[in-house]
Amino acid sequence: MQPVYMYHGVGDGAELTDTDRVYAVSRARFEAHLRAIGRSIALARQLYENRAISAPAITFDDGHITNYTNALPALVEAGMTAEFYINTADVGRPGFVDWAKLGEMAQVGMSIQSHGDHHVFFADLDLDRLHAELERSKKTIEDHIGQAVTVLAPPGGRYDQRTIDTARTLGYRTLAVSRPGLWKHLDQPTVPRFPVYAHTSAETVASYRSAWSPDTMRAILRYRAARFGQRMLGNGGYDALRNRMVGAISGRAS
Numbered sequence: 001m002q003p004v005y006m007y008h009g010v011g012d013g014a015e016l017t018d019t020d021r022v023y024a025v026s027r028a029r030f031e032a033h034l035r036a037i038g039r040s041i042a043l044a045r046q047l048y049e050n051r052a053i054s055a056p057a058i059t060f061d062d063g064h065i066t067n068y069t070n071a072l073p074a075l076v077e078a079g080m081t082a083e084f085y086i087n088t089a090d091v092g093r094p095g096f097v098d099w100a101k102l103g104e105m106a107q108v109g110m111s112i113q114s115h116g117d118h119h120v121f122f123a124d125l126d127l128d129r130l131h132a133e134l135e136r137s138k139k140t141i142e143d144h145i146g147q148a149v150t151v152l153a154p155p156g157g158r159y160d161q162r163t164i165d166t167a168r169t170l171g172y173r174t175l176a177v178s179r180p181g182l183w184k185h186l187d188q189p190t191v192p193r194f195p196v197y198a199h200t201s202a203e204t205v206a207s208y209r210s211a212w213s214p215d216t217m218r219a220i221l222r223y224r225a226a227r228f229g230q231r232m233l234g235n236g237g238y239d240a241l242r243n244r245m246v247g248a249i250s251g252r253a254s
């Protein structure tokens with residue numbers, strides 16, 4: 001059993017204009033997290049090679065430019081690897097990584113996987129559009145990077161059974177979701193992840209290794225409370241309320 005961490009941007013201030021700042025950690029904090037995590041593996045590679053889950057996994061959603069400018073050098077310095085879920089339609093747009101940078105990241109051992117073609121909630125799409133999002137992003141990454149794309153991270157953590165079924169049909173092995181919990185075995189339809197926020201400490205990151213630590217229990221309870229709010233208000237109402245509560249100016253969900 002190992003934790004999987006969900007990061008977004010890494011850095012401070014100006015670089016993060018297009019980012020939900022709630023999720024962005026500073027470079028110094030990220031480096032402290034890496035020291036606390038110690039060793040990491042990439043989900044997709046473990047799945048592809050059918051290897052046992054032997055260490056925590058570090059993942060990034062959205063393909064922010066700071067994944068390249070800040071996270072990558074910190075990872076290389078620490079001798080660690082991570083997995084990056086990108087929206088293929090956003091690659092090369094201002095504030096996002098481009099194919100040359102993603103190629104460099106893959107060259108030094110990083111895994112590049114799918115966050116869909118566009119940053120849309122899969123559960124809201126009709127089946128044709130859902131199929132197109134999953135198929136196009138997988139093929140585009142495989143064509144550009146040359147790594148097998150076997151992991152799909154649904155934007156906003158929003159997915160349904162059709163998403164799981166369609167992903168399986170297209171050759172994805174699992175979905176990396178935003179539900180806190182530990183990764184237990186290689187054939188899970190979904191892999192839980194612990195969201196990392198701007199304020200998440202290195203101690204909390206370390207304590208997610210244990211299923212029964214107070215931080216782990218708190219993360220699971222917080223998630224359940226948020227899910228309850230989502231069900232009561234619907235996606236749109238929940239997002240509006242959440243954005244007001246966190247003071248987020250960006251409408252972009254994580």
Ligand SMILES: [Zn+2]
Pocket residue numbers: 061062115119155156253254
């Ligand atoms: Zn996202």
